[in-house]
Structure formats: C-alpha cells, structure tokens
Amino acid sequence: MIPYGRQQIDKKDIEEVVKVLNSDFITQGPVVEKFEKKIAQVVKSSYALTVNSATSALHLACLALGLKQGDHLWTSPNSFLASANCGLYCGASIDFVDIDPGTFNMCSGALEEKLIVAKKQNLLPKIVIPVHFGGEPSEMKRIWELSKDYGFRIIEDASHAIGSSYRKKMTGSCEYSDITVFSFHPVKIITTGEGGVAVTNNLQDYSFMKECRSHGVVRDSVKFVNKSEGSWYYEQQELGMNYRMADILAALGMSQLLKLDTFITKRESIASNYDLALKEAKISTQTRNQLNRSSMHLYVLQVPKSDRAKLYNILRKKGIGVNVHYIPIHLQPFYRKRGFKAGDFPKAEKYYSQALSIPIFPSLRTEDQHFIIENLLEYFR
C-alpha cells in the first residue's frame, strides 16, 4: 500500500540518534537545547520550546495565554481533534468558525460575523486557533486585525506547516500571532517519532511554558519565592506536566530539520504534477495563495459526494492509501454531547463529504504518482 504520507529517514538521521544513545544524556539535555535554537533560527522566532507532541504544545500555549474555566476558545472544525481539545484541558468552552470552501482554512469573514454576534452576547473568545490546513497558511493578517478589534489572543496550529510562509514571512515568526505550534509526528513535514514545539517572541510566555513542561518547577534562584536552602533547592510554582522531549528524539529532529527545504521542494514537485493532471480532468483541489508557500503536507481533492466512498474503496483496493482529512470535530460524539449538531458548520461539513487526500510525501516515486493519477483519471473518464 502506498501510504498517504510517511517519514523519510536516512543513514545520517540514524547515526545522529545513535550518537546520543552512546552519550551521557538520553533524556532532555544539550541536544534538545541545540534543536530549539535551530528551530527558532529556521522559523524566525525568538524562542522555541520542544515538547513530546504538538498536542502538549497546544495545551501549554493555552495555559500561557491564561485560558481557564469560563473562557471561550474558537478554532476550525476542519482540523485534528487536538486543536479543540486543548481548550477543554483548561476548562474553557469550545466553539468553531466555519471554513473557506476554497482554502479549507478558517474563513476570516465568518470569524468577523461570529465576533459581532459574540460581542453583543458577551461571549467573545479569549483565544482563536487558526489551523494551517495541509500546510497552507490561514489569512493571518485579517485574523490579527480582528484580534486587535475584539481583544483575543492567537495560537497558530501549524502542525502541518513547518517551512511554510505567509506573505514572505516564515510561519513561526509570529508576526500575526502570540504562539505558533508545529508537530513532529511521522506523517508531518519533519519528524522526531513523536514530538512538537511551541515558538513565540514573548519571553514571559516562553518561560511559563518552559516551567510547565516540567512539573511547574523553577531552578533559577532569581525566580524563587522563598530563600534558597542550598544548591539542591527548587520550587514548584505552577501546576505543570511532564511534556519533555528526549535528546534521542531531538537528535533525529535536528538531522531532519537540515532537510526541511529539500522535503518541501519534493512535495511541491509532486503537487505540481497532480495540479496539472487534475486540472485537465476538472477535479477541484485546495486553493493555494500565490503570495504564500504551502509546506504541502496534504493534497486534498473535492470529488462529488456520491463518488467519494466508492472512489476511496477502489483506490485502496489498488494499493493507493487514500485518506480523509478531516471529519469535522463538532460532529464527533464527544462534541455532539456538548451541544453541537449536523448543520452547525455547513461549509466544513460539505467539504468533508467530498474530501479525499491522495498520497504526498518526499520519497513518493514518479511511477507511483503516475499510477495514482492514472487511476483517478480512469475513474472519472
């Protein structure tokens, strides 16, 4: 089966991991710090904090921005569950903003309409989380302008989108957000097996997230509440978790990061092969803004609703591991129990009923791309 996405690990990646295995530190140590410096440099943020998953990074980001019970968090229904669950971890309530049917990202017009209503009802969100679906950056400038008018904070869920840029600015530079989160899960752009990172330009938010990454413990004497009792002394000042990344994984990430641009270039070349073939066949795909660079995490088609399941099964039988991203979060039983229902976000629901992701990853062979294209065209012929 050709998967829809997969990691690319080479000899150098393996050597770097083995080096750490033979060193004194295997848990969080010097390689994590090196990896964080390098991430910040690549995505052009001041600070980077690695953690054990993007889910953890989203949780820490919500905590750093002060999300708590009684607050509201809004995100896109067309995302992975973690984009919404992070708000519930903090006791906040969740709502969604419908998508743009072209980019499949949160629609800034729909956001504005919802903000106008929420203001009248005194239900404005504390945090909005746009998700850069498939690696295509959301309309950050407009969302940021709205944040100034309505007083909310912004976390970019860029789990799909390391290496992408928005109007020539690297995603992660946080030009139009407070904190940006990336995932290093194996299907994403670069991997550490499991892992994620939160990047920001705000020292206070960074320090808070750093404390909470490891039990809320402070070891820096200048930050102590009480007088130090000796050099063994530490203080717990927040309720933190254990969200640390290990050096073993950071070594893999460091090595992967050096190939970020190569990986995306390969994805772009696959995407342009698909673009060409599917345009001729009049099959519609995600709109990509020419002012941006998408990291091309996903290649998603919109096919007639009545064909989707059939096409999914036919392609799977041929060994093409197509997939569907995403079942709208609000339609999950867990969220329906919290009052959401079919019809709440019609654009995301319609999009989902027609969505099909075809394989895209750096090592996808040319003959496999042709095989995928041929089978798609044959179905629609």
Ligand SMILES: *Cc1c(COP(=O)(O)O)cnc(C)c1O
């Ligand atoms: C993968 C993903 C996450 C979660 O990433 P993990 O590193 O697996 O926790 C969050 N949001 C989106 C949009 C994702 O695709």
